[in-house]
Amino acid sequence: MPELEPPTVRVRDSFLAAMEEFVAEGASGSQTAYWIESHAPSWLEPAAFSAFVDALHAEALEETPRPEGFVPTTTLWWTEGDDYLGRIAIRHRLNEFLLGVGGHIGYDVRPSRRREGHATSMLRAALPHARALGIDSALVTCDSDNVASIRVIEAAGGVFEDQRGIKRRYWVDTA
Template sequence: MPELVLPTTTVRESFLEAMDEFVAEGAQNSQTSAWIDRNAPGWKAPDAFAAFVDAVRADALPGTPRPEGHVPCTTLWWVDGEDYLGRIAIRHELNDFLLDVGGHIGYDVRPTRRREGHASAMLRHALPWALGLGIDRALVTCDDDNVGSIRVIEAAGGVLEDVRGAKRRYWVPTAS
């Protein structure tokens, strides 16, 4: 049964396969595509992948150095045993960019595992994590034409605030 876990090296092979799927799809403008741009193909070495996992986990710590404009972020992986299915990021606070475009929570599911309910389950399981970080209502955004994400967010209780450019902005309660 899939579960949210902190990034781990135990899913390395499946994670790398998933990243190849994102590359083949032409993924861009997401946390996953940024990981690929900065780390592939170097992370194919086990020690480089372990360093990547450590860095992703450290990004949740307030004192971790990060690029200007980045906020602390807890990243969780949706896995089934050793099978990497997707990731969800919970940004601990909102800066101007995140308030306008990115939101508190961003997620993606590996291309070959989409339309199986994973995004809905990930978001549902991530909301208590967000609440534990002090986020009472999470801003979750998606492209205005992304029908799948619209359904996922609305099913989680998301209330549309507005559409800014190509982004729909929803507020989702973190407590049930």
């Protein structure tokens, strides 16, 4: 049964295969696309992948230096044994950009494992983690034409607030 866990080198081979799937579909605009653009070539070296995993853990710490406009973020991976199925990021607080379009929580599922209920299960499993971070109601956004994400967010109890540009904004109770 899949579960959320902190990033781990244990799933490296499956993670690399998943990143190849994202590249093949032309992924853009997500945290995963950013990872690919920033780190992909170095992941082939086990030590570099381990450093990437360590950096993801450090992003959750308030004291970790980060670029302007970035907030502490807890990243969790949706795994089943040694299989990487997806990732979810919980941003500890909202800045102006995140309040408008980014939200507290972002997620994606590897292309070959979509339409299996993973996104819904992953989002539901992340809500207690968000609650533990002091987030009572999490803002989750998606593009207005992303019917799958709309269904995922609504299945997790998301209440539609408004649409800003192409982004639909929902609030999800974390209790």
